[in-house]
Amino acid sequence: MTKEEITSHLFSLQDTAYRDFQAKLIPNVAADSVIGVRTPLLRSFAKELCKTGGDGVNDFLSSLPHKYFDEKQLHAFLISGQKDFENCISLLEKFLPFIDNWATCDQLSPKIFKKNHEKLLPYIEKWLKSTETYTIRFAIGMLMQHFLDEDFNPLFLEKVSQIRSEEYYVNMMIAWYFATALAKQHESAVSYIEQKKLAPWTHNKAIQKSIESYRITPEQKEYLRGLKVKL
Numbered sequence: 297m298t299k300e301e302i303t304s305h306l307f308s309l310q311d312t313a314y315r316d317f318q319a320k321l322i323p324n325v326a327a328d329s330v331i332g333v334r335t336p337l338l339r340s341f342a343k344e345l346c347k348t349g350g351d352g353v354n355d356f357l358s359s360l361p362h363k364y365f366d367e368k369q370l371h372a373f374l375i376s377g378q379k380d381f382e383n384c385i386s387l388l389e390k391f392l393p394f395i396d397n398w399a400t401c402d403q404l405s406p407k408i409f410k411k412n413h414e415k416l417l418p419y420i421e422k423w424l425k426s427t428e429t430y431t432i433r434f435a436i437g438m439l440m441q442h443f444l445d446e447d448f449n450p451l452f453l454e455k456v457s458q459i460r461s462e463e464y465y466v467n468m469m470i471a472w473y474f475a476t477a478l479a480k481q482h483e484s485a486v487s488y489i490e491q492k493k494l495a496p497w498t499h500n501k502a503i504q505k506s507i508e509s510y511r512i513t514p515e516q517k518e519y520l521r522g523l524k525v526k527l
Contacts, residue, residue, distance in 0.1 A: 297350065306370065318332060333366045335403075341370065346374060360390065361394045381409075389419075400430075401434050429466055440472065471501035475503075480511075503523060
């Protein structure tokens, strides 16, 4: 399948009602760049392409930036399905600068990372220092996904707490990260809220998301409510 045929196939899967709904969720993406392919169909197509491979797939992955949002989504799923860590990282580093929306950023979740935490960590630390909104968001997301359980280190909380950004989608991810940390590593994370180490808006948003979580106890929620700051 050629690069052009890949895009043509995406249009064959178009759902116009879904397109209109989806375009509203990603307001910073031009509505006419959204084809409207439902996520399960994109995932299935990506799996098919990962199996068949070929020059067309390589051409598609090399053709950056993509014109359509759905092409970006497909690209994210193709990277997520890579089975070789080094190849995955190579593709990822080429793609990250071209991510321009939260949906593509958050759909990007390489399975190979789960078994390669030690190799992954230096890349996360590098991405955290990026000036690109969605590279930073992706890095925080990977810390949240892979380093809040058995490989948790309190230093990760410190790194994320030090990030200051004017970008809504970075600050939302910081809040999401700390809300998840409050659920999984409460004793370590709550001190950052107590000491107000986050920017005020992000601080309050992390508390809000924690209070909405079923993984936080009623007692913890009540305590967190008392730690909100005035904006």
